[in-house]
Amino acid sequence: MKSYVVHVGKLLLSSLLLFLVVITVLFFLLELAPGDPVQTLVGDVPISPEFRAQITAAYGLDQPVWQRYLAYVGNVLTGNLGYSFGTNNEPVLGLILSRAGNTLALAVPAFLISTIGGIVLGSIAARTRRRWLDGGISGIAVGLFSVPGFWLGMILILIFSLTLGWFPTQGKAPYGQSGISLRYLVLPVITMAATELAYKTRIMRASMIESLGQDFIDTARSKGLSPQRVLWQHALPNALLPMVTVAGYSLGFLFAGSALVESVFGWPGMGLLFVDAINSQNNMVVLGVAIVLTVTIIIVNILTDIVYGLVDPRLRARFARTTGARA
Structure with a gap:
């Protein structure tokens, strides 16, 4: 029985490592994807540089990639998946x-x-x-x-x-x-x-x-x-x-x-x-x-x-x- 418990423990640890790898790959793939998230957020309308800077700061898009990654991993591990880029700003998990x-x-x-x-x-x-x-x-x-x-x-x-x-x-x-x-x-x-x-x-x-x-x-x-x-x-x-x-x-x-x-x-x-x-x-x-x-x-x-x-x-x-x- 002890050996089986050890086996399950190794399985859980490997699953956690796999989860971290998956969210890391997904995050950086989306970072490299083409497109302007700010323009997508406001729609197909012209926006002023001031309004763009305001939205960028509100969603943390002005931070370095590594800071956004660490913040996102920390939020995910605590169950916070962030907010949707939309008019209602709904929680993603909800x-x-x-x-x-x-x-x-x-x-x-x-x-x-x-x-x-x-x-x-x-x-x-x-x-x-x-x-x-x-x-x-x-x-x-x-x-x-x-x-x-x-x-x-x-x-x-x-x-x-x-x-x-x-x-x-x-x-x-x-x-x-x-x-x-x-x-x-x-x-x-x-x-x-x-x-x-x-x-x-x-x-x-x-x-x-x-x-x-x-x-x-x-x-x-x-x-x-x-x-x-x-x-x-x-x-x-x-x-x-x-x-x-x-x-x-x-x-x-x-x-x-x-x-x-x-x-x-x-x-x-x-x-x-x-x-x-x-x-x-x-x-x-x-x-x-x-x-x-x-x-x-x-x-x-x-x-x-x-x-x-x-x-x-x-x-x-x-x-x-x-x-x-x-x-």
């Missing part, structure tokens, strides 16, 4: 949190659909290996994995919104209504889940084929168990281990990859906020969204590593041997 629920409303259903669907379809494909059902599932999975998400979203809009009129094209609810309408949720969730479903199906198929070739499966069959019981009760638990890692990483990817889907469907989440901030050169919001996404991905990866260490008997045995040898 602006992001107001959109986080909408992104979760897409990412969580897409994660559940892709994970459960990938496990079921991958298991069926492995069970019917080299038959027409396996070929059909594998072919569709390869096709979906090859399709860019934004292109799939536009095709779904063309077919189910513009042609059939079943679903709306933009937004999260009818005009003037609050909350999220189910009809507005269907197409973006399908778009987000499609690629992940295809990838997880392929991973699960390969893992299940490997599991079905183990000696304990032959033992289960020799006892006269039905093929369905062998598949779901014996092969499936062993084949699920790689899916723990894949599912954990995919959740972070869904958050990070939401920008394109939200842009296509006009979904007011963190991804669309990120794209709008880039277009308006609102660097504080760009940095804030990137940092929140980075923290989310790091936390998900840490939890994935911890869960995998708890459920994988090989890792538990390795930590037990390490602890025993040190004792």
Whole structure:
């Protein structure tokens, strides 16, 4: 157990160093990006040198880069992501949190659909290996994995919104209504889940084929168990281990990859906020969204590593041997 705690401690330390590297790279990339943040702030209107100097001083843009960097790192580590370059001067963190629920409303259903669907379809494909059902599932999975998400979203809009009129094209609810309408949720969730479903199906198929070739499966069959019981009760638990890692990483990817889907469907989440901030050169919001996404991905990866260490008997045995040898 002590060895496992040390492992988790090293994981947390490496994650903190990764976080510092990420925010450093993001900060200096935006510093090197072309454009005039002061002009972007006031809009496409002429401004006097006095007013420019006033805005520059108000936002700390007159300070050296290294001072702005140190101040920003200190603020980030204390949870202060600064203020948006806008007329309302909203806190960046509050602006992001107001959109986080909408992104979760897409990412969580897409994660559940892709994970459960990938496990079921991958298991069926492995069970019917080299038959027409396996070929059909594998072919569709390869096709979906090859399709860019934004292109799939536009095709779904063309077919189910513009042609059939079943679903709306933009937004999260009818005009003037609050909350999220189910009809507005269907197409973006399908778009987000499609690629992940295809990838997880392929991973699960390969893992299940490997599991079905183990000696304990032959033992289960020799006892006269039905093929369905062998598949779901014996092969499936062993084949699920790689899916723990894949599912954990995919959740972070869904958050990070939401920008394109939200842009296509006009979904007011963190991804669309990120794209709008880039277009308006609102660097504080760009940095804030990137940092929140980075923290989310790091936390998900840490939890994935911890869960995998708890459920994988090989890792538990390795930590037990390490602890025993040190004792």
